[in-house]
Amino acid sequence: MNSFKPAIIRNLRITMTLALSLAIAPCTLAQDDMQDAQIELSFNEEEKTITAKVADTAGVPAEAVELYFYVKRTFSNLPIGDVFNETDEDGEVSVQFPADLPGDKDGNVEIMVKLMDSDQFNDQTLTLSRRWGVPTEWDPGDEKRSLWAAAANAPIPLVIITSSLIVIIWYVICYILYSLYRMSKIKPNHS
Amino acid sequence: MTETKQGFKTKREKELLGYLVGSTIRYKIWIGILLFFIILGLIGYYRQLKFGLVVTAMRDYTSWGIYISNFVFFVAVSLVGSLFSSILKLNKNEWAYPLARISEIIAVSAIICAAVIIIVDMGRPDRFFYVLKYMRIQSPIIWDVIIISTYLVISLILLHISLIPDLALCRDRLKNIPKWRHKLYKMLALNWSNHPKQRQLLAKITKIMAISVLPVAFAIHTITSWLFATTWRPGWDSTNLGPYFVSGAFMVGAAVIIFAMFFIRRSLYLKDYITDIHFDKMSKLLVLLSLVYLYFNINEYLGPSFKMVGVEGEHIIELFVGEYAPMYWFVQIGGLILPIILLTIPKMRKPLPVTIISVLVILGAWFKRFLIVIPSLQHPYLPIQDVDESYRHYIPTWEEWTITISSFAWFLFIITILIRWLPVIPVDKKSEFEISA
Numbered sequence: 001m002n003s004f005k006p007a008i009i010r011n012l013r014i015t016m017t018l019a020l021s022l023a024i025a026p027c028t029l030a031q032d033d034m035q036d037a038q039i040e041l042s043f044n045e046e047e048k049t050i051t052a053k054v055a056d057t058a059g060v061p062a063e064a065v066e067l068y069f070y071v072k073r074t075f076s077n078l079p080i081g082d083v084f085n086e087t088d089e090d091g092e093v094s095v096q097f098p099a100d101l102p103g104d105k106d107g108n109v110e111i112m113v114k115l116m117d118s119d120q121f122n123d124q125t126l127t128l129s130r131r132w133g134v135p136t137e138w139d140p141g142d143e144k145r146s147l148w149a150a151a152a153n154a155p156i157p158l159v160i161i162t163s164s165l166i167v168i169i170w171y172v173i174c175y176i177l178y179s180l181y182r183m184s185k186i187k188p189n190h191s
Numbered sequence: 192m193t194e195t196k197q198g199f200k201t202k203r204e205k206e207l208l209g210y211l212v213g214s215t216i217r218y219k220i221w222i223g224i225l226l227f228f229i230i231l232g233l234i235g236y237y238r239q240l241k242f243g244l245v246v247t248a249m250r251d252y253t254s255w256g257i258y259i260s261n262f263v264f265f266v267a268v269s270l271v272g273s274l275f276s277s278i279l280k281l282n283k284n285e286w287a288y289p290l291a292r293i294s295e296i297i298a299v300s301a302i303i304c305a306a307v308i309i310i311v312d313m314g315r316p317d318r319f320f321y322v323l324k325y326m327r328i329q330s331p332i333i334w335d336v337i338i339i340s341t342y343l344v345i346s347l348i349l350l351h352i353s354l355i356p357d358l359a360l361c362r363d364r365l366k367n368i369p370k371w372r373h374k375l376y377k378m379l380a381l382n383w384s385n386h387p388k389q390r391q392l393l394a395k396i397t398k399i400m401a402i403s404v405l406p407v408a409f410a411i412h413t414i415t416s417w418l419f420a421t422t423w424r425p426g427w428d429s430t431n432l433g434p435y436f437v438s439g440a441f442m443v444g445a446a447v448i449i450f451a452m453f454f455i456r457r458s459l460y461l462k463d464y465i466t467d468i469h470f471d472k473m474s475k476l477l478v479l480l481s482l483v484y485l486y487f488n489i490n491e492y493l494g495p496s497f498k499m500v501g502v503e504g505e506h507i508i509e510l511f512v513g514e515y516a517p518m519y520w521f522v523q524i525g526g527l528i529l530p531i532i533l534l535t536i537p538k539m540r541k542p543l544p545v546t547i548i549s550v551l552v553i554l555g556a557w558f559k560r561f562l563i564v565i566p567s568l569q570h571p572y573l574p575i576q577d578v579d580e581s582y583r584h585y586i587p588t589w590e591e592w593t594i595t596i597s598s599f600a601w602f603l604f605i606i607t608i609l610i611r612w613l614p615v616i617p618v619d620k621k622s623e624f625e626i627s628a
Contacts, residue, residue, distance in 0.1 A: 079576060151327040162328050162337075169341055172403045176348055176396055180381060183392045188384035 037062060037121040041113060041128065048097040048132050052113055054087050056120070061091025065118055069095045072110035072127075103133020198364045207618045208357075208364055210459050211611070217458070218611070225604045232597020235590040236311065244314045246590045251575060253568045253585040258312040260560035261595050264443070265305035265602070266339070266415050267436070267556065269346065271444025272298025273408030276349050277401045286472050289464055289616050293451050294444075295350040296615070300605035302343045304598050309339075311594060331417045342411045345404055351379065352396055357614040359383035372612070412440045419563065425495075425506035426567040435487040442480040443556035446549040449473050451606070453546040455615060464616045467541060474540035477552070481531045488527065506570045514584075515566050518558050526555010 040053040050069060054062045065087045070077035081095030103109040108129050115124045145153045199205040239246050249256045275294035279287040310316050326333045358380040362373065383389060416436035419427040429435075449470065456465035496507045510519045530548045533539045539548065565585050575582070587595075 147329045149329070151325065151329075154328045159328055162334070166337060166341075169403065169407060172399065173341070173344055173348070176352075176400060179392060179396050180352070183383075183389050183396075184381035186382070186384070186386050186388050186392075188382075188386060 033120070034122050035120070037065070037115055037118075037124060039067075039113065039115065039124060039126060041126060043130060048099065049094050050097060050111060050113070051092055051094040052087070054091045054093075054115070054121075061087070061089070062120065063087055063089050063091060065091070065115065065121065067093055068114040068116060070112040070114065071097075071101055072112060077112060097130075097132050101133050102136040103131070105135055105137055107131045107133045107135040109133040198366055200364070204360065204364060204618055206461070206463070207614050207616050208361065211361065211614065212365060212367060214611070218607075221607065222604070225600045225607065228593075228600035229597050229604065231593045232595075232600065235593035235597070238590050239311075239594070240316075246588060248585050248588050248591065250579075250582045250585075252571065252578070252582040253565055255312075255564050255568060256585060257561065257565075257587050257591055257595050258308055260557075260564040261598055262305050262308040262312070263415055263436075263560040263563065264557050265301045265308065265598070266412055267440035267443050267560070268447050269298045269301035269305060269342065269444075270408050270412055270437070270440040271301075271448055272346050272349060273404045274441055274444055275448075276353070277405045277408070280397075280401050286469065290448060290452065290469060290473075292350070292353055292613075292615055292617065293455060294448055295346065295353060296606055296609045296613070297444075297447055297451060298346045299343075299350055299609070300602050302339065302346055303605060304602045306339055306343060307601070308598055311598075331414065331421050334414045335418060338407070338411045338414050342407055345400070345407055349400055349404060352393065352400060353617070354379070354613055355381060355383050355393060356385065357618045359385070360618050361614065375612075409437055412436045419567075423572055424567045425503040425570050425572070426563065428503075429491060431487060431490050435484075435491055438480065438484040438487050439556065439559065442477065442484045443553060445473060445477045445480050446552035446556070449477065449545055449549040450553065453542055455610065456542075459610075459615065461616060470542045470545050471537075471540045474534045474545045474548075477545075477549070478531055478534045481527055481534075481552070485527055485531065488523065502570045502572055506566060509566050509570070510562065515562060519562055522555045522559045522562060525551050526559065527552075 035057050038055045038057065038059065040055075042051045042053070043049070044051070052067050052069075054065045054067070056062055067085050067087070068079065069081045069085060070079055072078075078101075080098060085093045085095055087093045097111070101109060108131050110127055110129050111132075113126045115121055117123070143149050143153055145155050147155065147158075199208065247256060247258075271294045275287055275291040280291065310319055313319060322333070322336060326336075358376050362376040362380045365373070365376070413433040413436065416432040420429060420432040452465050452469060452473070456462055492507070492510075495503045496511070498504070499507060509515055530552050533548055534545065539545060569583055569585065
């Protein structure tokens with residue numbers, strides 16, 4: 001991991017220290033020991049890798065801390081990297097960003113790094129935008145008539161078939177109702 | 192007895208219209224039991240409305256639970272109306288004429304319950320009209336909404352037209368009844384006077400309805416099957432699903448009729464009209480329909496179990512030897528194969544044995560719908576990562592059970608009320624034959 005760490009390429013270094021403080025009085029000893037981690041994210045623009053460095057409040061690298069990397073999608077967050085991404089002895093862990101993920105029209109994607117359920121640190125989430133996605137143009141006006149289109153763009157044959165069937169069967173129902181009405185108007189035969 | 196004050200002219204009229212007047216303690220207890228379960232269901236539904244669908248066991252995997260399997264069951268039962276009013280009538284099966292009205296009453300009740308259950312399954316029932324307002328004709332759900340409303344109207348018309356001559360008799364003969372009921376009979380009898388022109392017109396209407404109900408009945412259950420077949424899930428991804436659903440529907444419909452025949456003939460003292468011959472014929476019909484359904488079952492399971500591909504294979508294992516195996520084998524053996532074998536024995540076609548066998552068929556049919564809906568949902572082709580373990584299992588909550596049991600109470604309640612107010616066997620035998628023919 002350290003091999004590509006020197007600034008051979010344009011490195012973006014972001015340090016975010018969360019200023020979360022415990023608002024409620026400590027209840028247990030375990031909660032007292034919890035602290036906020038310092039997470040540093042660096043991005044290798046050429047290789048599209050994300051490196052996270054975790055340290056405790058004193059700046060000592062934290063080893064074996066599990067981080068979760070996600071890319072924000074329309075409905076949920078897409079996990080990237082390995083199943084488990086643990087920091088090494090330098091407190092670092094790197095993941096590869098997939099080359100084929102669609103982004104917005106400029107290729108922007110939102111990358112999330114989460115620290116969750118740690119015994120040592122409080123939960124944290126860092127979100128940053130990178131232009132690493134495949135630019136995707138979406139013009140709703142271009143929507144063609146299809147089964148998955150909006151109501152106004154239903155396939156014409158489908159509209160014709162379903163409408164015809166509905167008209168035929170409801171014509172029969174209306175005819176029956178009319179016949180019943182006619183039947184009710186027949187005067188009794190007293191003879 | 193209030194019967195003596197009525198204007199019955201024949202013994203048949205007295206026997207078939209007499210029970211419409213007054214009520215017995217047994218009837219009141221029965222209604223009380225049904226109302227108890229209905230109220231229990233309303234409590235469950237109140238909680239569902241208040242807290243949302245979170246009170247059910249439905250989650251991201253099993254998003255269709257027993258509400259939908261119950262819906263499919265009721266749609267299946269509703270097909271029985273077309274079996275008698277169309278198939279048997281057009282084929283001039285005279286033995287089935289006295290049973291046609293029972294089948295139509297059951298069809299009406301079943302389709303009302305099916306329509307209501309769909310709304311119960313909605314998290315926000317107040318948004319039901321959005322389905323119509325923003326409807327997309329591409330969606331099979333919309334096809335289902337359209338066909339269910341159409342079939343409901345057709346079922347009501349079928350029931351009504353078969354009743355018209357008898358409603359006129361109720362209007363003319365029943366004297367000691369509340370005014371509102373007399374008005375209702377008068378209104379529904381449509382000025383029926385047995386005029387030759389009226390008989391001619393009614394015969395024509397009956398024939399048109401007998402022909403037109405058949406494609407609609409086939410459509411209603413085929414479209415219900417398409418709700419599944421058009422969704423890419425193991426067990427649903429099949430071209431067999433339409434006929435598989437329709438044949439299963441006719442089978443359960445016949446079983447429900449036998450069950451109803453047994454209790455109607457006992458409670459209304461109609462042993463002279465619903466005879467052992469009817470039970471014998473219905474048993475044979477049930478065997479035939481069960482054999483057809485067995486054929487489609489073999490088709491449905493043989494292919495996937497022979498190939499055992501991926502998730503489809505997991506689904507088959509779950510059914511054959513997994514979590515759902517006891518239910519699956521009860522459905523196939525207890526609800527399908529055993530009834531076929533037993534009903535080939537003449538003694539088993541007597542009223543009591545065939546009614547017990549019909550209960551097995553009905554239970555099998557209900558659990559069959561459960562097996563169609565739930566296990567498939569628990570094996571998605573695109574599973575959720577790190578899914579919560581609870582999503583992989585589905586055990587309905589008490590709210591779901593009370594609502595479901597209450598739907599059956601509603602089903603029986605509607606049938607009971609209709610039977611109590613309407614002549615369940617055609618009074619004018621000759622007229623019924625003539626009109627139907």
